[in-house]
Amino acid sequence: MLKKIKTLLCGTACILALHSCVPEEFNTNGKVRMDEINPEYAIPLISSDLTLDDLVKKGGSFVKKYDDGFISLVYRGQIFSSTAGEVIPIPDQDFNQTIVLNSAQANSLNNGQSIVVSLPVSKSFSLGIKEIDSLWLKAGALVASISSEIRTGGSLKISFEDAKNLGTVLSLNVPFNFGGSTPVMANGNTTLAGYKWNMSNGGAGFNMVNIKFDLSLNATVEPVAAGNQMNIDMGFKGMKFSRFYGYVGQVNLMNGGDTIDISVFDNGATGTFTVEDPKVKIISSNSFGVPIKAGFTKLAGYSSGVGGFETDITGLPDPLPVKVPTIAQIGQILSDSAMIDKSVSNIKTVINQKPKQVIFQTYVNLNPNGKQQRNFITDNSQINFVVDVELPLYGSARNFVLEREQSAGVTLPNVDFIDNVMLRFAGDNGYPIDLSTQVYLLDSLGIAFDSVFTDKSYKFLEAAAIGTDGKVISTTKKTTDIIFDSQRAKRLNRLKKVKLRAEVATTSAGGTYPSVKLYSNYVLGIKIGIKAKFKINNELLDSLGKK
């Protein structure tokens, strides 16, 4: 029995011992430290495959691709004339007419009979030198007011048999009532929109207006005397045409110009840039059915500021070819064009001066030789000129420097916890162009405190290799790492702007710079990544904790 009790006590003690094992404790003073770690992160910032579309597309410029892939930069300017509706107004027209009762008509009224007095008259529009054969109206009003001393009521109908809207003659009915005293007053109006008005009087004239007045007078007991009359004031107000047939006279339609930015030279500083065969193409588009004489009073390359210049571009045809629609083509826009190149012009010399702009002035005269043919226009008739300065990318560049400043404020994390930062530039050049570059880091005063690359003309990318046909046969690749240690990284907090400097040179062959052609499949691949190594330690954690 004693043995059993001992055993039971022993077992119980074991179980209690097992349950009462005290785990080891972390005896700390409540403070926590952390071993420093140095995580390193890499982030891709930029990746672009730049074609010339991306490089030069700005404002009115675009890249023109030929069937063989050869490309041109085209800088476009455009100028529009006013529309015919704006420059050829139809002035308001006023007509007066008086209807006088004769004895027979007065007697009939005095005998208690009603009567109708009809009066056809012909008048003409007062338009100066303009002549209207027919007019399609889209707006305007016929207004009329009467003043009568005939002591009875009735109505006055004014009709224009030559003006019809879907077969309905233009007419205005003005009713009036006698109120016991004279003069009897009344007025009325109607819209002119939709009416087509033939004013040629059957083809024999122009501006002719045939009017018919029908005066209906009610029977009356009031005394009416021969010689009693009705005065009619009528007119056409706010007339706007949709079509005008006739003659609009000699009109100076346009004396204006435009400026074309040649942005490829915008940031150009120094060096040479040669384009073998620049061109200027002028496209005229016209919808006036009127004889036209148009041309340029000025076309010049221009740069302002220090070293600025203005050089006229010669060889333009004068007048410029402008197509005029036939009467069957009324409303249509017809285009024509003229082009000048180095064979007829000094355009190559002018362009290779790297003008930042091309300026031009134009003139357009309608019916320059007077009335020689009938005109036909719509209210929207207009003439415009497109001026394309085309730079076929066949040429050479040497030490051609582009510079540009750009805001680049950087908010860096606490740089004390940055061990180093590395910028990686990976380029893949598909152009037969050497690209040297430098990026200056400027502070708020515009002072450069650092530069990214080792010198101002760091060869960022070599030109792609070209074959015997002048076309690129293989791209060149280059990776450049720029390391900012902690001290250099600290300076980045001063960064407010960057000044980008790019020096461009076409591939050189033994010191010469033969002209090269650029094709649409050429691509400049640029990838920029950043790698940063951090120092994560107690100081960082403490500072985060305080925040």
Added chain:
Amino acid sequence: MLKKIITLQIIVLSFVLSVNAQHNLTMYNMHTLPQRIQVNPASIPDSRFFISMPGFASIHMLYGNDGFKLKNLVSVDDSNRLVVHPLSFYNALNKNNRLSTDVSYDIINFGFKIRKSYLTVCLGEKIKSQVSFPKDFLGLFIIGNAGQNLGKDMNFNFGFDMMAYNDISATYSRSFLKDKLRLGVKGSYLNGILNVNTEKTDLIFNTNPVDFHYTVRSNIKVNTSSFLDTLNINFEPDKNIDYNVLKSRNRGMAMSFGATYQLIPKVVLSASIVDLGYINWKDNVQNYETVDPNRKAEFYGLKIQDLFGDNPKTDSSFIVIRDSIIDKLKLKSTHNSYRTNLPTSFYLGGNFWLTKRHNFGVLFYGNYFQKKLNPAITLSYNGKLTKVLGVSVSYSMINKSFVNGGVGLTLNGGPFQYYLVADNVLGMIKYKNANTVDLRTGINFTFRRKDKQAGLSGKSKKLG
């Protein structure tokens, strides 16, 4: 009474989870404990009849991780400051690190011997969960995506697997060859309650060493099932829970097989394979799968025009990139039933009997889960010191940890038997060095206990 039992269980569970894990390595050789049948159907206890206390038959909890130890992460310096060692912790991790927690709870368990046969019946509930986290994910913070990780496929394949089910089992064993050989088999009917199954969770991130561009690929397949109607959009956890668990269609089965063989009078060999089975999950199934695992999302950076053009559009560019990435890594959702296998274990053991009450054992254990073998080796002493006290002491190598000292005790007072088994008692004390801890406890009532070699029954020759 039930409330007290549950409270006690929660307290014990909390204790265990606060430390660490086990694999029934000590219990395997405890010939005084009826629950050993669960790890070898041919191993029978020293009692002819037992019945466990309903509600407190067996509670087994296991926590383990196969990667780090606490000492890898923190230490105390001479100034009594807690020092965190991120890099040491990172270096101690495996490529993929698993934290597993198993809880099994037997409600009813009884067994009896009839001549050469031994029959047991058990009803229990089991919850197995495993969280896995990739070393690469911590590497992203501690090493970064550059440095040694530049150009490397970093796999952020987090995993979470959880399986809860009811297990109704019957075990039968019988001796042969004049009691030298004993064969046993256990059949289980399984009824699934809840499952989260991450078949694949590959999320691979690569930073190109030349231009630093990112590539992301994913291959994800996750299945979930629950007896709760969670697919009902109007489901409200507080109102719509139907606890008719046994009516669920998540059914499965499992088989376990075991054998013991007396090679020579003092040497007994044993082997078993446990939980060879599956559950078909059919209730409220939701599958999430990557639409096209071959697609990859790449981020090269912004276009230069979007940054420096006349009209910078950084925000819209990021939105376009984000939408593109989301589209390429898109998951599709379906509702197809699926099958999960149980984590099958096997044991190979040998015992040398000094006397009829004392033996030394060696045991090799393996657990095969998610195509990975997780082995352990145990050396043990197992003794029945008196009729009252049975003791097992074990030393195991588990989860690449070589300091796992286990203890098993059975304390008998008449038929009453309280038991407590742990494979890593040291881990509870020296928890800075531990990565596996488990604990099993419960109460049995055992009858007609006799001293004899474990695994043998009937009229075997008495030793010592």
